[in-house]
Amino acid sequence: MPADGFFQRVEETLQAPDPPDDWREVIRELYNRYRGQTRLLDRLTHISDRFQSAERERGHGCLVRYERQVRQLEKIVRISDQYQNMLRDLKDRLEHAANYDALTNLPNRRYMMRRMEEAAAEARRIPERTFALMLADIDHFKAINDGFGHSAGDLVLRAIAQAMKSVLREYDICARWGGEEFLLLFPGCFEDCAETVAERLLKAVAKAPLPEERIVNPTISIGYTLHRSGEHTDETVRRADQALYRAKDKGRNCAVFISVTGSLDR
Amino acid sequence: MNDITISQTPNTPAVSTDYARGVITMAGDSYPENPFEFFKPLFEWVNRYLDTETGPLSLDLELVYLNTSSIRAMMDIFDRMEEAHRSGRTVSVRWLYDPENDRVGELAEEFKEDCTFPFVIAPRE
Numbered sequence: 431m432p433a434d435g436f437f438q439r440v441e442e443t444l445q446a447p448d449p450p451d452d453w454r455e456v457i458r459e460l461y462n463r464y465r466g467q468t469r470l471l472d473r474l475t476h477i478s479d480r481f482q483s484a485e486r487e488r489g490h491g492c493l494v495r496y497e498r499q500v501r502q503l504e505k506i507v508r509i510s511d512q513y514q515n516m517l518r519d520l521k522d523r524l525e526h527a528a529n530y531d532a533l534t535n536l537p538n539r540r541y542m543m544r545r546m547e548e549a550a551a552e553a554r555r556i557p558e559r560t561f562a563l564m565l566a567d568i569d570h571f572k573a574i575n576d577g578f579g580h581s582a583g584d585l586v587l588r589a590i591a592q593a594m595k596s597v598l599r600e601y602d603i604c605a606r607w608g609g610e611e612f613l614l615l616f617p618g619c620f621e622d623c624a625e626t627v628a629e630r631l632l633k634a635v636a637k638a639p640l641p642e643e644r645i646v647n648p649t650i651s652i653g654y655t656l657h658r659s660g661e662h663t664d665e666t667v668r669r670a671d672q673a674l675y676r677a678k679d680k681g682r683n684c685a686v687f688i689s690v691t692g693s694l695d696r
Numbered sequence: 697m698n699d700i701t702i703s704q705t706p707n708t709p710a711v712s713t714d715y716a717r718g719v720i721t722m723a724g725d726s727y728p729e730n731p732f733e734f735f736k737p738l739f740e741w742v743n744r745y746l747d748t749e750t751g752p753l754s755l756d757l758e759l760v761y762l763n764t765s766s767i768r769a770m771m772d773i774f775d776r777m778e779e780a781h782r783s784g785r786t787v788s789v790r791w792l793y794d795p796e797n798d799r800v801g802e803l804a805e806e807f808k809e810d811c812t813f814p815f816v817i818a819p820r821e
Contacts, residue, residue, distance in 0.1 A: 502771065509806045510764040516799040517761060 436463075531606040533584055534591035542605035542613055546663040549617055557659035562624035564614040564654040565670040566594070566631065569682040571610040571648060578645055585641040586648065593638035597630040613667070620656060621687060628652045628685035636683075649683035658690040700737055708734060709759055713741050718751045723758035731765030739769075742776055752786035753777065758820070759791070760800055774811055781813035788814040795819035 436459060443456045450456075529541040537545070546563075553560040568590060575583035587610060594604050594612060607613035614631075616624060635650045653673025657666045669688050677686040704710035709724035720738070728734035745753060755773070762770065777787040789811070793800035801817050808815040 505806070505809075506764060506767050506771065509762075509767050509803060512799070512803055512806070513762055513767070516797075516803070519799070520797070 534588055534606050536591050536595070536612070537603055537605040539605060539607055539613075542603060542607065542615065543663070545603055546615060546666075549615060550657060550661075550663050550666075552617075553657055553659045559618060560620075560657045560659055562616040562619040562621075562627075562654055562656050563666050563670045564616070564624065564628065564631075564652055564685075565607065565667070565674045566612045566614065566650045566652045567674055567678070568610040568635075569649045569651055569678075574645060574648060578642065582642055582645065586645060589638045589640050590635050590648070590650070593634040594631055597627065597634045602627075613670075621689070624654050624656070625685070625687065628654055628687075632683065632685065651677040651682045652685035653677050653688070654685060655688045656690050661690075700741055711738060713738075715741075715745065715749075718745060718749065718753045719756060720753070721756040721758075725761040726759060726766035727761065727763035728766070731763070731769060735766075735769040739772065739776075742773055746776065746780045746785065750785075752788070753780070754787070755789045757789065757791040757804075758793070760794070760797070762803075770807060774807060777813060778811055781811075788816070790816045790818070792818055792820040 439452075439456055440460065443450055443453055446453075529538060530536065531538045549561045568587070571583065571586075574586055591604070591606065591612070594614070598604055598614070599616075601617055602619075603615045605613050605615075614627075616627060619627070631652060632650065636647050638647060640647060651674060653670045653676065655666060655669040655673055657663070669690075669692065673686045673688040676688070677684050680686065699715055700711055700713045702708065702711040704724040707725060707727045707729070709722045709726045711720070711722050713720050720742070726734075742753070755777070759770075774789070777789070781787050789808075791801075791804040791807075793804065798819070801819065804817040808817065
């Protein structure tokens with residue numbers, strides 16, 4: 431049966447009000463014609479299913495690997511961040527160690543010299559913004575070390591440093607300058623102001639709570655001066671040192687001022 | 697199998713291996729200029745040791761600072777050890793840190809997190 435004729439016959443069979451005589455023949459022919467194609471369709475469906483499931487599995491595998499990599503990356507980032515924080519903290523500690531005295535936790539000589547230079551530069555620019563400089567020394571400190579031992583001496587140094595710090599304003603600086611010597615810088619502070627602070631320091635040290643009851647509170651001697659705009663800070667320190675020498679000479683436990691011109695005031 | 701001996705430098709740790717005992721020691725900071733090249737022989741050593749030997753593998757670490765690439769490299773080594781552990785091998789890590797800087801100990805804990813094999817973190821005596 432030719433193809434076009436056959437399809438027409440199929441159409442007629444479908445349209446016929448009553449079953450035509452050859453309807454079985456038409457059905458058989460239809461079955462013969464499409465049997466092979468049905469098998470092909472089954473195979474195609476099977477292959478497609480197989481491919482789809484393989485793709486799904488591959489996709490799932492990718493997802494698992496991807497999620498694992500993301501987790502690993504997150505962990506690396508987290509640990510790396512912590513290492514950076516650790517480095518930053520170590521850097522801060524080093525910086526602190528470079529600028530602060532380990533015993534008293536006061537700024538050290540190096541830090542003070544830098545701050546003095548900055549204050550001197552400021553005073554060079556604006557002469558009214560000068561500063562007072564004060565050198566304080568614990569009286570008869572050697573006797574404490576000799577009588578009670580160096581560790582007691584260290585505790586006394588700490589207690590006195592703490593007492594001096596407690597009377598300072600936020601922007602004043604008290605540094606450990608050497609053994610039992612402290613250098614104090616008071617920005618924007620003139621003679622009157624410096625005198626008041628010196629008296630407060632003498633009192634605070636005399637009342638400082640000491641760690642050992644056996645030790646009688648030591649006193650301090652203070653020499654102070656003002657920085658003259660334009661002079662080298664060594665000059666200012668030297669004047670304060672001279673004033674301190676006078677204070678020691680006067681019998682200690684007192685403060686002596688030397689003006690920028692070098693004249694004694696007290 | 698050749699053992700590895702690398703001296704410590706400011707940016708790379710000391711590394712030494714002992715094939716006979718199955719021990720790797722590493723100490724110092726790690727931020728090599730070329731991390732891949734630096735860690736490659738170590739990976740190869742670990743892989744060859746685990747693939748050919750049956751004895752235990754232990755890592756003695758005193759690492760301090762690790763940059764990101766080194767963190768990645770150490771995690772890869774720990775992953776390889778974890779894999780070996782799951783297949784029945786005896787592997788372990790001992791990570792000592794300076795008690796003055798216990799942050800290193802905390803960081804070692806982060807590495808330990810995904811490891812089920814023995815992983816000891818302790819301050820150096």
